[in-house]
Amino acid sequence: MSASGGFGSVRICAAMVGNVNLMLGSRVEPMCAAHLPASGGRFHAIRGCHAWDADERIPKSVLRPGILADTKVREGCSVFSPIQHGLRRLGLPSLVARR
Numbered sequence: 310m311s312a313s314g315g316f317g318s319v320r321i322c323a324a325m326v327g328n329v330n331l332m333l334g335s336r337v338e339p340m341c342a343a344h345l346p347a348s349g350g351r352f353h354a355i356r357g358c359h360a361w362d363a364d365e366r367i368p369k370s371v372l373r374p375g376i377l378a379d380t381k382v383r384e385g386c387s388v389f390s391p392i393q394h395g396l397r398r399l400g401l402p403s404l405v406a407r408r
C-alpha cells in the first residue's frame with residue numbers, strides 16, 4: 310500500500326520475502342511467479358525454517374532430518390535460479406549446485 314503513494318511520500322517494504330513449500334518440487338515456480346505481480350515487483354526471496362533435532366523436547370519445523378537434501382526440495386530450489394528470485398540471499402545456490 311505504501312508503494313501506491315496514496316499514503317504520503319514514505320516508501321516502506323521495498324523488498325518482500327515469501328514462503329513456499331519446497332517439497333512441491335518444480336510446482337513452486339508458478340506460485341513464486343505469481344508473487345511478483347502481487348507484490349508490485351518487490352518479491353525478492355523465500356524463507357524457510359528447517360530446524361530439526363533428535364531430542365523430542367525440542368520443537369521441530371520439519372518432519373525429518375536432512376530435508377534440504379531431499380530431491381523434491383532441491384528441485385524446488387532449482388526453479389529460483391532461472392527466475393532470479395534472490396535465492397542467493399538465503400545461501401542456497403550452493404545447495405542447488407551440489408546435486
